[in-house]
Structure formats: structure tokens, C-alpha cells
Amino acid sequence: MRFPARSRIVEVAPRDGLQSLPRMLSTDDKVWLIDTLSDLGFHTIEVTGFVSPRAIPNLADADEVMARIRRRPGTLYRGLAPNVRGAGRALAAGCDEIVGLVTASESYTGRNQNMTLQAAFDQALASHRVVEAAGRQFVLAIGMAFFCPYEGAIPEERVLQLVDRAWSAGVRSLYLAGSLGLEHPREVGERFGRIRDRWPGLDLGFHVHDLAGMAPANILCALEAGVDWFETAICGIGGGVATPSATGNYPTEDLVRLFADCGVDCGLDARAVMLASRQVAQRLGWPLNSAAGRFGDRLENLVTRAG
Amino acid sequence: MRFPARSRIVEVAPRDGLQSLPRMLSTDDKVWLIDTLSDLGFHTIEVTGFVSPRAIPNLADADEVMARIRRRPGTLYRGLAPNVRGAGRALAAGCDEIVGLVTASESYTGRNQNMTLQAAFDQALASHRVVEAAGRQFVLAIGMAFFCPYEGAIPEERVLQLVDRAWSAGVRSLYLAGSLGLEHPREVGERFGRIRDRWPGLDLGFHVHDLAGMAPANILCALEAGVDWFETAICGIGGGVATPSATGNYPTEDLVRLFADCGVDCGLDARAVMLASRQVAQRLGWPLNSAAGRFGDRLENLVTRAG
Numbered sequence: 001m002r003f004p005a006r007s008r009i010v011e012v013a014p015r016d017g018l019q020s021l022p023r024m025l026s027t028d029d030k031v032w033l034i035d036t037l038s039d040l041g042f043h044t045i046e047v048t049g050f051v052s053p054r055a056i057p058n059l060a061d062a063d064e065v066m067a068r069i070r071r072r073p074g075t076l077y078r079g080l081a082p083n084v085r086g087a088g089r090a091l092a093a094g095c096d097e098i099v100g101l102v103t104a105s106e107s108y109t110g111r112n113q114n115m116t117l118q119a120a121f122d123q124a125l126a127s128h129r130v131v132e133a134a135g136r137q138f139v140l141a142i143g144m145a146f147f148c149p150y151e152g153a154i155p156e157e158r159v160l161q162l163v164d165r166a167w168s169a170g171v172r173s174l175y176l177a178g179s180l181g182l183e184h185p186r187e188v189g190e191r192f193g194r195i196r197d198r199w200p201g202l203d204l205g206f207h208v209h210d211l212a213g214m215a216p217a218n219i220l221c222a223l224e225a226g227v228d229w230f231e232t233a234i235c236g237i238g239g240g241v242a243t244p245s246a247t248g249n250y251p252t253e254d255l256v257r258l259f260a261d262c263g264v265d266c267g268l269d270a271r272a273v274m275l276a277s278r279q280v281a282q283r284l285g286w287p288l289n290s291a292a293g294r295f296g297d298r299l300e301n302l303v304t305r306a307g
Numbered sequence: 308m309r310f311p312a313r314s315r316i317v318e319v320a321p322r323d324g325l326q327s328l329p330r331m332l333s334t335d336d337k338v339w340l341i342d343t344l345s346d347l348g349f350h351t352i353e354v355t356g357f358v359s360p361r362a363i364p365n366l367a368d369a370d371e372v373m374a375r376i377r378r379r380p381g382t383l384y385r386g387l388a389p390n391v392r393g394a395g396r397a398l399a400a401g402c403d404e405i406v407g408l409v410t411a412s413e414s415y416t417g418r419n420q421n422m423t424l425q426a427a428f429d430q431a432l433a434s435h436r437v438v439e440a441a442g443r444q445f446v447l448a449i450g451m452a453f454f455c456p457y458e459g460a461i462p463e464e465r466v467l468q469l470v471d472r473a474w475s476a477g478v479r480s481l482y483l484a485g486s487l488g489l490e491h492p493r494e495v496g497e498r499f500g501r502i503r504d505r506w507p508g509l510d511l512g513f514h515v516h517d518l519a520g521m522a523p524a525n526i527l528c529a530l531e532a533g534v535d536w537f538e539t540a541i542c543g544i545g546g547g548v549a550t551p552s553a554t555g556n557y558p559t560e561d562l563v564r565l566f567a568d569c570g571v572d573c574g575l576d577a578r579a580v581m582l583a584s585r586q587v588a589q590r591l592g593w594p595l596n597s598a599a600g601r602f603g604d605r606l607e608n609l610v611t612r613a614g
Contacts, residue, residue, distance in 0.1 A: 001496050001528050149610045182605050184568035185527060189308050213561050213598025216524035220492060221308050254520050261491035291520025298489050303456045
């Protein structure tokens with residue numbers, strides 16, 4: 001296994017994590033969370049989403065959050081925009097990067113977005129044009145890229161077609177998301193490897209979920225296949241199909257540890273991120289379900305002579 | 308990442324798992340557990356240990372357990388023997404394979420076995436000679452092969468020296484154990500790769516713990532480095548330095564799932580092992596902490612039209 005010298009981490013707890021939190025979080029807590037993450041030195045932080053407050057009440061204060069956070073030079077602040085209207089709001093709020101969403105599942109898109117995959121794709125591309133015209137960065141998220149609870153395994157060819165259409169429309173940055181966390185190492189490595197080979201100029205990410213407990217292995221295979229960045233959430237904040245403590249997003253503190261141990265430089269200090277994860281869990285009342293958060297690192301597990 | 312066509316799994320719950328269980332298990336439950344595992348078709352099952360009943364009360368019925376289990380043709384039944392006396396008992400009880408233990412940590416050996424590493428090694432080699440003379444198989448376990456809570460990181464060179472001495476003494480089968488579960492993918496891959504290169508004729512195993520949550524990644528790196536077999540426990544049964552529900556041995560049902568998903572044939576059916584893990588958890592009152600046991604497979608997470 002070859003490990004690259006460096007990689008990037010996009011922290012998604014403030015948007016993708018909080019979006020499915022069962023309770024409302026105060027704007028103060030959100031600003032505190034994002035400022036804490038900024039202090040750690042993340043490359044990119046997904047701050048909020050510019051969506052209907054009725055659809056996602058926990059993101060209703062998107063503009064206020066963007067206005068109140070401290071912006072660290074060197075960190076990109078990303079907003080989610082489901083459509084052109086959201087993209088416009090995200091641009092006005094000062095987001096450096098805007099993410100648009102499609103899924104690789106016709107059934108899921110129909111049930112969750114009440115539209116066809118084609119319509120969802122067109123909407124994302126419309127956002128892309130608006131964002132590009134404004135000179136900001138656009139990222140396309142492709143959800144359900146491996147397995148869909150309605151359709152089962154998603155064929156690789158369907159994902160490659162979506163990437164091809166996005167590339168042809170000028171999209172140069174996109175990520176695949178497992179969404180459920182039932183993807184497995186071999187298909188992760190093969191799918192990303194195929195995309196890497198066909199579009200070497202694409203900035204390519206992997207949004208990591210972990211229902212099946214295979215995330216560390218999936219990450220290694222994606223890393224080896226040439227994925228440029230990984231999306232995770234501190235404390236694994238985010239919803240899942242089963243219990244909120246065990247599924248949802250893969251914990252950032254575990255990924256930073258994995259990178260540090262394997263010599264992959266992501267510009268973050270593993271110990272600082274681990275300690276921050278404990279503060280975040282305590283302040284937000286979120287269970288500390290990461291291995292790093294719960295059990296600490298080697299230093300914490302060393303029995304000293306005095307001990 | 309290249310995946311081998313096949314690998315082997317040694318199921319260690321009945322000995323290594325139960326050894327540190329906080330409560331006593333009845334002989335009936337142990338026999339039921341081992342028979343259940345035999346029915347699944349494991350290559351090897353570590354049935355019990357021939358140790359002092361005072362030291363490990365949960366293994367006091369070793370002879371009775373060996374006498375009462377159903378022996379499935381094709382499965383090897385392994386016993387642990389800490390010394391020549393134990394090896395003699397294991398042979399008399401009819402074990403196919405006998406495992407002797409050393410660790411790569413002088414401090415740990417001193418504190419836990421109250422002897423020097425040299426003395427522990429000599430004892431294991433004495434067992435090896437007895438077992439070989441009887442025409443049975445001997446396996447050497449090297450514990451604390453990556454990190455020791457008293458000594459910190461264990462240098463690779465020390466592990467290579469132990470392997471060298473074992474090989475010179477005629478040992479042809481051995482495994483490395485992390486013991487604490489704080490080993491990480493890069494060192495796992497490199498250490499096993501070095502051993503594989505120097506001793507291609509060695510039958511080489513990896514006993515998987517998972518405190519740091521990196522086991523799936525460690526397993527991939529070990530697999531790629533040419534490790535021949537993996538040791539895990541159904542339901543992750545076994546003690547750890549923190550809570551019993553989260554550390555200890557890596558769950559067999561998760562490894563079997565990983566192998567099945569990646570096309571590695573280990574002679575076991577992932578769905579059957581997953582369903583058995585739920586039965587075992589229920590009968591033994593052990594928390595179902597494996598991803599496979601808790602969240603099921605893709606089939607269980609598929610929303611059918613009727614659902």
C-alpha cells in the first residue's frame with residue numbers, strides 16, 4: 001500500500017452533520033463550532049446550507065452563521081445550495097465554495113427530491129454556472145454512489161456517466177458519497193480508480209459514511225486510487241438509518257489519526273483535533289463515538305513509571 | 308490494492324475471548340458456542356487454554372470442553388498452552404494445534420508472566436518440541452508486536468529478531484498480535500511485509516484487536532503484505548483496556564463481511580456468520596457491537612417495494 005505525502009480533509013459537521021440532528025442547535029453554538037474548527041486549520045469547512053427553513057429547520061440561520069463566524073485565512077468556507085436560488089444566497093453570504101447535490105439513484109431522487117435525476121442534475125448544473133460566473137468554486141456531490149436502499153447496488157457505469165456529463169458541462173471538482181455507509185473497499189478502490197484514470201484533471205473527493213464499519217479500509221482504497229480529499233464530520237456528527245451514535249458521517253478525529261499514523265500530511269494536528277472532538281461532544285451533547293475521542297492516542301494509553 | 312483469492316480465519320472467542328470475560332460461563336454454553344462455530348465451517352477454532360484454573364477460572368473446564376465438543380472434519384481445534392505441562396494436557400485432550408505465547412515486550416513479560424522474555428521464549432520453544440514430537444501443529448503467538456502500554460512503540464527490529472529465533476528453532480507458524488489495538492495500517496503493512504520477504508516459507512498470521520478503530524485498514528495492509536490468516540472473535544468477545552463493549556478482539560462477522568465483499572474466499576458464508584453472531588450475543592449476554600451484527604448487510608438495508 002502506497003501512501004501519498006499529503007491529502008485534504010473537508011469538515012462537514014456544521015452542515016451535513018447538524019442537518020439531521022434531532023434537536024435544534026443555537027446560532028451561538030454553531031458559530032462556536034465553526035470557529036473551533038477554523039482554529040484547527042481545516043482546508044475547507046462546510047458551514048451551512050441555503051435551503052428552505054421548512055425543509056431543514058436546523059439550517060434556517062444560514063446567513064447569520066456566515067456573517068458571524070471568524071474567517072481564518074487559508075480555510076475555504078463552503079455552503080450547500082440545492083438550486084440556483086440557494087446558490088445566489090450562498091454567494092451573497094460570502095461562501096468561498098458552493099456544493100450542489102445529485103444522487104446516482106433515480107428512485108432516491110424521486111422519493112427525496114420529488115424530481116427526476118435529469119431535473120436534479122440540470123438544477124445542479126444551473127447552480128454551477130451561477131457560481132462560476134461569480135468567480136467562486138463549485139463542487140458537485142454525487143450521493144448514493146455505491147448503494148441505494150431502494151435500488152440496491154449502484155452500477156459503476158451509471159456513476160461514470162454522471163461524472164462524464166458533469167465534466168462535459170465544465171465541472172472540475174466533485175465527490176462521491178456512500179450516503180448509507182454500506183460501500184466496501186474493493187468497489188471504492190475500483191470506482192475511484194476508474195474515475196481517476198479517465199479524468200486525471202478532476203479534483204476528486206470521497207464523502208465517508210460508516211454503517212458497515214469499513215470506513216478505514218474504504219479510505220485506504222480511495223487514497224490509493226488517487227482521491228484528492230475526504231469529507232468527514234468531527235465526532236461523526238450526523239444522522240444515519242439506524243442509531244445516531246453509530247452511523248452517519250465518519251469521525252474526522254479518526255481520519256486525522258489515520259493520516260498522521262500513516263505519514264499523510266493533511267495540515268492538521270491529530271492530538272489537537274482529538275482534544276477538540278471531546279470539547280465538541282461535551283458542548284453539543286453528542287455521544288463521543290469515535291475511537292480517537294473515546295480511547296485516545298498512544299500517548300494516553302501509555303502507562304508511565306509513576307502511574 | 309490487490310486482494311488475494313483466499314485467506315483463512317481462526318476463531319478465537321472460546322479461548323482468547325472468554326478468558327477475559329468478567330463472568331463465568333457454563334461448560335454447556337462453551338460447548339454450544341464451539342459447536343455453533345464448527346457448524347459455520349471455520350478453518351481453526353481456538354477452543355480453550357490449558358492453564359492454571361486459579362490464573363484463569365473461565366478456562367478451568369478445558370479438558371471437559373475438549374471432550375464434549377462435536378469435531379467437524381476439516382476444522383482444526385486449537386488449545387493454548389503456556390508451558391510444557393499445558394502442552395502435554397492439550398495433546399492428551401486431543402488438540403490438533405497448540406499455541407505458545409511470548410510478547411515482544413520485556414516489561415510486559417516481566418509484569419504479566421513474572422519472567423524474562425528469554426525465559427518465556429525458552430518455555431514456548433520447549434512446548435514446540437513436545438508438540439512436534441507428538442506430530443501435532445505448533446503456533447507461536449508474538450503479543451505486543453507493535454505497541455506496549457509500558458514501553459510504547461515496539462521497534463520492528465525486535466520483532467524480526469524474535470521471528471528469526473523462532474524460525475531457527477524450527478517454528479514454521481506464528482502470528483503477531485497488537486494486543487492493545489493501537490497498531491496502525493502503515494506499520495502493520497511494513498512489518499508483515501518485511502517478515503514475508505525474509506521468511507517466505509513461514510505460515511504467518513495477524514491477531515486483530517481494535518482499540519483505535521483501524522482494524523479494517525490494518526487487515527487490508529496485512530492482507531496485501533501476504534499474511535496467511537487472521538484471528539478474530541465472534542461478536543468481538545474479549546476484554547480490552549477500556550470498556551468491554553468497544554475494544555478487545557475484532558469481530559469475526561465484520562471480517563467475514565470484509566472478505567466476502569472484496570472477493571476473498573475464506574470458506575465461510577458472511578450472512579450465516581452474521582446471523583450466528585446475533586445468536587451468540589443473545590445466549591452469552593454479550594453486547595452486539597459489531598457493525599455486521601448491529602446493522603446487518605445490504606440485503607437487510609434494502610427497502611423493498613412492499614416495505
